[in-house]
Amino acid sequence: MDCDSHAIVVTVNGTKFSRQVESRLLLSDFLRHDLLLAGTHVGCEHGVCGACTVIVDGAAVRSCLMFAAQAHGHSITTVEGLTPGPERLHPLQEAMRECHGLQCGYCTPGILMTMKAFLDETPMPDEAQIREALSGNLCRCTGYQAIVEAVQMAAQNMRS
Amino acid sequence: MKPAPFLYVPAGTINQALELKARYGNEASFLAGGQSLVPIMNFRLTQPAVLIDINPLTEFAGISDGAGDHVRIGALTRYRDLERDPATEVKLPLIHEALPHIAHPQIRNRGTIGGNLAHADPASEMPAIVLTLGGRLRARSVKGERWIAASDFFTGALSTALAQDEMLVAVELPIAKPFTGFCFLEVARRRGDFAIAGVACMLELDDRGRCVGARIGLCNAADRPILAAKACASLTGQKIGSSEIKQAAALVQTEIDPAGSIHASKEYQRHVAAVLVARGLAMANERAHHGLR
Numbered sequence: 001m002d003c004d005s006h007a008i009v010v011t012v013n014g015t016k017f018s019r020q021v022e023s024r025l026l027l028s029d030f031l032r033h034d035l036l037l038a039g040t041h042v043g044c045e046h047g048v049c050g051a052c053t054v055i056v057d058g059a060a061v062r063s064c065l066m067f068a069a070q071a072h073g074h075s076i077t078t079v080e081g082l083t084p085g086p087e088r089l090h091p092l093q094e095a096m097r098e099c100h101g102l103q104c105g106y107c108t109p110g111i112l113m114t115m116k117a118f119l120d121e122t123p124m125p126d127e128a129q130i131r132e133a134l135s136g137n138l139c140r141c142t143g144y145q146a147i148v149e150a151v152q153m154a155a156q157n158m159r160s
Numbered sequence: 161m162k163p164a165p166f167l168y169v170p171a172g173t174i175n176q177a178l179e180l181k182a183r184y185g186n187e188a189s190f191l192a193g194g195q196s197l198v199p200i201m202n203f204r205l206t207q208p209a210v211l212i213d214i215n216p217l218t219e220f221a222g223i224s225d226g227a228g229d230h231v232r233i234g235a236l237t238r239y240r241d242l243e244r245d246p247a248t249e250v251k252l253p254l255i256h257e258a259l260p261h262i263a264h265p266q267i268r269n270r271g272t273i274g275g276n277l278a279h280a281d282p283a284s285e286m287p288a289i290v291l292t293l294g295g296r297l298r299a300r301s302v303k304g305e306r307w308i309a310a311s312d313f314f315t316g317a318l319s320t321a322l323a324q325d326e327m328l329v330a331v332e333l334p335i336a337k338p339f340t341g342f343c344f345l346e347v348a349r350r351r352g353d354f355a356i357a358g359v360a361c362m363l364e365l366d367d368r369g370r371c372v373g374a375r376i377g378l379c380n381a382a383d384r385p386i387l388a389a390k391a392c393a394s395l396t397g398q399k400i401g402s403s404e405i406k407q408a409a410a411l412v413q414t415e416i417d418p419a420g421s422i423h424a425s426k427e428y429q430r431h432v433a434a435v436l437v438a439r440g441l442a443m444a445n446e447r448a449h450h451g452l453r
Contacts, residue, residue: 004167004168006168022165023165023166023167023168023211024162024163024164024165024166024168026162026163026202029162045161045162045202046161046198046199046202046203047195047198047199047267050264050266053266059240059269059270060265060266060269061266061269061270062195062266062267062270064198064202065194065195065198065199065270066194066198066270067168067194067198067211069168069170069213070170070191070194070213070215072170114265114266118265132260132265132351133265135264135265135350135351135352136263136264136265136266136267136352
């Protein structure tokens with residue numbers, strides 16, 4: 001079967017990129033292999049694990065369930081765009097470190113991006129809201145408790 | 161875990177999208193939110209030759225007044241927007257209650273009601289809800305438009321009454337009437353997973369508290385979303401108490417035919433469905449009575 005390619009212009013972490021992409025290229029693979037932003041992890045590639053979550057136009061989405069061609073004209077934030085500057089961490093990252101919210105770290109970029117979009121919308125979440133917001137991200141190391149605590153800490157630090 | 165090659169066409173206009181679909185028929189798929197289609201493409205369970213991306217057709221997103229006492233929801237309306245719409249909670253309480261069960265926030269950010277309905281997964285919540293509410297679906301092709309009743313729309317697992325040149329453009333659902341109680345419940349192994357069983361209940365009472373209309377819809381209970389007609393009939397005309405509810409739940413068990421899986425046997429699914437029906441009817445009845453007071 002034929003596969004065509006498309007010229008796309010995508011803003012990733014504030015930088016505009018122009019690339020030619022094959023139709024079937026997933027956004028997750030585009031970020032990792034074309035833009036060499038390997039912070040976005042790929043777990044299940046069918047929308048279950050949440051490891052590949054990025055923010056598209058302000059909303060957390062699975063980058064394995066979008067084609068790169070669909071990102072044309074849109075603005076994307078990946079985990080590489082989370083930090084306010086070199087050698088600095090986002091309050092969510094600080095809190096994850098502080099609370100031991102990660103062990104192997106594979107799910108962490110997806111969790112950070114999911115929680116970033118969540119806290120932008122819900123700056124004062126209760127524990128139940130955090131757990132609901134986390135429900136689409138699988139973590140096999142932590143048992144989630146430490147992640148929930150980290151998000152609570154980050155929310156508090158981001159408000160003060 | 162990568163999709164097979166295909167031609168990708170972002171639709172510039174609805175007519176362009178419909179013409180492409182008319183030309184390629186079943187070889188082409190519409191891409192809406194992609195939250196069901198892309199996973200099965202990644203698994204290569206489906207390999208469309210042409211993917212018509214309708215996301216640019218934003219005129220098909222949004223919630224508006226439909227004909228009579230109906231709400232019209234554009235096919236491209238994302239679940240997140242339905243969740244955030246304050247009117248949906250009042251006008252379509254069943255949908256409002258079910259939305260948190262539909263996958264996860266990231267999926268609802270992209271997933272559309274039209275894509276969910278057209279995909280017609282028998283385990284999915286929204287097909288059962290649209291069936292329970294007695295909604296109707298608007299199909300459009302290059303030849304024109306037509307309405308399809310929800311009861312005629314779902315024809316089997318992943319199968320609908322849409323012709324191969326048709327696109328689902330909207331769904332219209334009746335606004336909740338007074339003295340009517342709703343309840344949506346499901347049991348899933350993890351939050352956001354497909355349900356082992358899911359139940360949508362709607363009970364309409366007269367001014368003396370007698371049931372004048374009952375609808376019980378189920379997901380993951382057969383090869384398509386189904387209404388438990390016998391159970392509904394058993395409730396109509398009754399003042400609903402625990403014995404009526406018990407009888408209806410028992411009838412539901414005779415009306416469903418769940419597929420069973422490694423996670424839940426048919427028998428267990430049937431058991432869970434009956435438990436949920438009993439709970440859902442009790443809650444819907446209580447809510448309808450609350451409207452009476």
